Amino acid sequence: xxxxxxxxxxxxxxxxxxxxxxxxxxxxxxxxxxxxxxxxxxxxxxxxxxxxxxxxxxxxxxxxxxxxxxxxxxxxxxxxxxxxxxxxxxxxxxxxxxxxxxxxxxxxxxxxxxxxxxxx
Numbered sequence: 001x002x003x004x005x006x007x008x009x010x011x012x013x014x015x016x017x018x019x020x021x022x023x024x025x026x027x028x029x030x031x032x033x034x035x036x037x038x039x040x041x042x043x044x045x046x047x048x049x050x051x052x053x054x055x056x057x058x059x060x061x062x063x064x065x066x067x068x069x070x071x072x073x074x075x076x077x078x079x080x081x082x083x084x085x086x087x088x089x090x091x092x093x094x095x096x097x098x099x100x101x102x103x104x105x106x107x108x109x110x111x112x113x114x115x116x117x118x119x120x
Contacts, residue, residue: 024065031073032073035067042062
């Protein structure tokens, strides 16, 4: 499994924003994703003017959705979100799976070998 993050930018009222997020999360879950976290990053000015669906956008709401899903979900969700008229920009970012290493404890130094090596 892979972990992805989705950034969705749009500018709507609160009920419409909730509906877009609900549609997006439901679409992800239908495609086999497990949604771990949904974070609202707030409303901000976009880094540049974006024209989408015959409208120009200067501000938008930024949301971050952390999820785990198969790699095949990326292309289908990009297509699905690209057709959604309320979504200005979307993107997936692959997060590497972190491996946890077990502590092997303190490895004692062999001081005798170090002293012998210094003498030679």
